[in-house]
Amino acid sequence: MLQDHIHSNSMAIVLIGDFNPLLFQPLWLSEKKLIREGEAIEAKIDAISPNITLFKLDWVDFNITPTRLEMKVAKEPFFEPARDLLLGIFKYLKETPIRILGINYLKNLSIPDKDMYYEIGNKLAPLNLWSDFINDPRLSIVEILEKSREDKLPGSYRVKIFPTPSNYNIQYGITINITDQYDLNEGANGRNGEILNILTEQWEISGKRAKRVIDSLLTKLN
């Protein structure tokens, strides 16, 4: 059963809006008591500039440009603290216009052998369709889009499946990436905390749906 071959889970929260990368610094986060002081001191800072800020804490990676903020969390115990941190940041930066929220769930599978690995790709996209004109066809990436969300909220829902990145060191790895995207309601300008309210209200619902989608997918692929 594929459910027996789950390797790890990670997530990323992405905001699209208008940001000043210079404001997002580890010491500012610890001054506001949003993170521990020790975490700020030990932060690995790659860049702080008007165009881009990149830094890593022990449990979360930040990547901020003037239009996009991304928090990547590779360790499952820190998913909820990452959400709290984001909400805390924008309680201080209330007026920041935020237009889109994307909650990304990534589930990595470690497939035990290459035959099973091949068969999963074959089930997702029948490879015999290609074999007359492509030599030894293999599936690389498949992406399915729900353009009109089942909950009727503005936004979209995407499921992408691809080989697990090499830095996870899994020989036959498959990653299922769910992007749960929420857009603003028509007429909203994103300056009144609309997107962060969605993050609070939808967090649990979004997590449950991601689990349901992944469980259903794995059952069908068994």
Next chain:
Amino acid sequence: MSNTIQNTVQSSYSNIDDIQFSTSDEQIFIKSPIDNVNDNINVEGMSLTTTRIYSDDAFRNLYSLSKSNLYGMSYYKKTQKWIGHITDIYVDSFKAKLTDLTSPGTYEIDEFDLEEITDEDKPLLSLGATFYWSVGYSTSENGQVTKESLIRFQRIVEFTDEDNSEALDRASHLISTLKWE
């Protein structure tokens, strides 16, 4: 940054407009209009992985290459998570009502040693305080697996009446100093 790494990157990305090697050993920045660059280069026994960074500067895509450890990333497996609310505090321990985040709808009461709390979280310990507790297997970057129990207190922003008054005072002062033409 060694010449071998630089040469390998140059030859791997020969179609890239601009490769910048930083003075540290850790970072190589690549500017490219191409949306998908090769995301895995192996050199000197280490794996270089790309991180795509978006930028609104003159170039479209900025990629950062950093050395990742031979064994890869650190991650957790078989994680179980609870959210706890403190009900009692004793000299060396505290009790909390735990709600299972992995199987919502169930709860239990459990007791924890104060030694399980990181020093920097201890000031957050109070009746009613919220924390996250997780148990699982942590795999470090060098492949070492450790069974871990991790407690982290919730940090949320609560503005006091004093904070709000201060903000109103600042706003009033700003308005009073505006010169209208």
